Amino acid sequence: MSRSTLLLLADGRFPAGGHAHSGGAEAAVRAGRVYDAASLEEFCRGRLHTVGLVGAALAAAAALGGDPVALDGAADARTPSPALRGASRRLGRQLLRAARAVWPRGEELYGALAREFPKGAHQAVVLGVVARGAGLGAGDAAHCAAYDAVSGVASATVRLLSLDPFEASGVVARLAGEVDRVAERGVEAGGAVVVSGEGVDALPAGGSPLLEIGGEAHTVSGGRLFAS
Template identity: 60%
Template sequence: MSRAALVLLADGRFPAGGYAHSGGVEAAVAHKAVHDINSLEAFCRGRLHTTGLTTAGLAAAAAAGCDPLMLDDAADARTPVPALRAVARKLGRQMMRAARATFPSTELDRLAAERPQGAHQPIVQGIAARAAGLTPQDAACAAAYEAVGGPATAAVRLLSLDPLAASWLLARLSTEVDTVAADAAGAAARVEAEGLDALPSASSPLLDITAEQHAAWTVRLFAS
């Protein structure tokens, strides 16, 4: 399939539910850690090289044909916070519906049957990329871009930032997104020889802490 499939999979308008999530930036705004375009850039860069790298590795491994159930367990191990595990599975369920309608695949059907509660979102994303004829690095790129694109878009709404400034920020991070995607795909290629420990397991403890706090809020603009 054409590379347009990658654009579709990474598009924020793809009906996979990502638009309802801020990637942790809503809590960061509340704590004043993100308050302008420069602090948003720092937040997005940090997220890209930690949780973004981890999810990109999982997506690449799924696109490479690794056992999705084992990958889903590995995703659980890399997501220690209950609130974020719940979010990842909710997004996985929503992406599964969109992916099965857009890129019909027996692999997606099988995973939906084996994980009715929802698989982690990057696993579904990787299998969808595989069904679309994309490469593991393509899948990693979509996941890495989402790690920064979601928070940047959410921050525009939360802080009334100039959308053009947010686009400028994403353009500045584009080379780093490519680097993270390449690193993630390289790690996925080593899974057969080294096992799942070859996949990145970078984390961001502050995101974990604020995610639990955010989940307890009674009033919020975003689901996470």
């Protein structure tokens, strides 16, 4: 495993489209649920242990060589909101595009995924395939997914609330141990799917109804800063 490769894939500046999305933070700010560093931390914690865990497990399973079609279907089933499903697929498409330029050695994997999902697979599934193509493991993919569940939200909130960047980074730092544990749980679930042969039913299915409702409301709101 190359640490530099892992750092590049997890970097918010990697051109995978994440900078245009708030992970539900914009809708939460508008609804008054996120308004300072403390409320941001609780929002991030909830997101981490629901959609973050699901994403970590999907990414780990894909990195282990799980069937991307079955995993994509499982991601669909765990994302009730059409708006959030669309956002996930757009992010997956952009991530795959970036990976094909940056880590061309994985082109066989990327090409097969692109042919199967011409309009984009779910972001977490693509993340696992990209990690595998870049020479990373299931744990790396799970960590990227879990970390992204909180880091992107914290960055977006700096713009949304004019929050002190030091405070936003402090939120992510305080959640670091939980991010690690969620990634570990994701690897366990991914291993159950692929290695133990339990199938996609072994994936976690933690939901976050307010994120789903906020995602739908966000699509029809005016003056948005972020796509989701």
